[in-house]
Amino acid sequence: MKFNLLSLVLVGAVAFAGCGSGNTSSTGETKGSEPKTEQEKTLYALGLIMGGNLTPFSLTSEELDLVKKGIADAATGAKPLVELQAYGQKVQELAQSRAMAAAEVEKKKSSAFLENAAKDPGAQKTASGLIYKTVKPGTGANPIATDTVRVHYQGSLADGTVFDSSLQRGQPVEFPLNQVIPCWGEGVQKMKVGEKANLICPSSLAYGDRGSPPRIPGGAALFFEVELLDIVKK
Numbered sequence: 001m002k003f004n005l006l007s008l009v010l011v012g013a014v015a016f017a018g019c020g021s022g023n024t025s026s027t028g029e030t031k032g033s034e035p036k037t038e039q040e041k042t043l044y045a046l047g048l049i050m051g052g053n054l055t056p057f058s059l060t061s062e063e064l065d066l067v068k069k070g071i072a073d074a075a076t077g078a079k080p081l082v083e084l085q086a087y088g089q090k091v092q093e094l095a096q097s098r099a100m101a102a103a104e105v106e107k108k109k110s111s112a113f114l115e116n117a118a119k120d121p122g123a124q125k126t127a128s129g130l131i132y133k134t135v136k137p138g139t140g141a142n143p144i145a146t147d148t149v150r151v152h153y154q155g156s157l158a159d160g161t162v163f164d165s166s167l168q169r170g171q172p173v174e175f176p177l178n179q180v181i182p183c184w185g186e187g188v189q190k191m192k193v194g195e196k197a198n199l200i201c202p203s204s205l206a207y208g209d210r211g212s213p214p215r216i217p218g219g220a221a222l223f224f225e226v227e228l229l230d231i232v233k234k
Helices: 005-018 038-057 061-076 084-119 182-189
Strands: 131-136 148-157 162-165 173-176 196-201 222-232
Touching (some): 084 196, 182 196, 182 222
Antiparallel strands (some): 131 196, 148 162, 148 173
16 A cells, blocks of 8 residues: 655654654753754754644644654664554544544634624625625726736734735735635625725635645635735736
8 A cells, every 4th residue: 555655754754853752841842952053953944844744633742752652663773563554544544534623623713703704894795605895995897707817915814823925025916816716716806906805715715624734724714905906918
């Protein structure tokens, strides 16, 4: 049976690097010096990148101890306590089940946010569940699904955490409306050129139960501030 061995290696590497035996205090804080040289900082950055592979598992401290045991045995050449090939698929299934459970929790947290957004004066809730509110009217044309548009935008989670912003980058973006998340495809078509609007998206119209790690968790509702600058002529 085949499975994504690279993912398992990355998971193991980051857990081993960040959770070495005897290096954790009673508060859960990892002991040891901070990275100082460029190589140490690079290796630390590598650990941060690979750490995203652990997120879907939502490991408890006891479960993490088992992961550390497996890493230590593999790193030292000790005899494995399980047959890796037999458990590769089980690891994938565990990641999926944990991610689905986390997404359900996130959707419950987002429900109050969506309800309040729908009650906001001037907000409209469409049949799909999109919540739309004009902030500043526009006077130009409405784009259609096959159009490419130029926009400025900022996206945030229900708690206000910004995960993407063309405003912060100082550069508007262009994209075809038939190649974006459903919330955008529907919402931007409702806008006129020059308009600013808020698009509040339930997860079903955004990134669903899978999310877009590491910035957008599965099941997350999203809040977008959008300004439609232009419809790009072909």
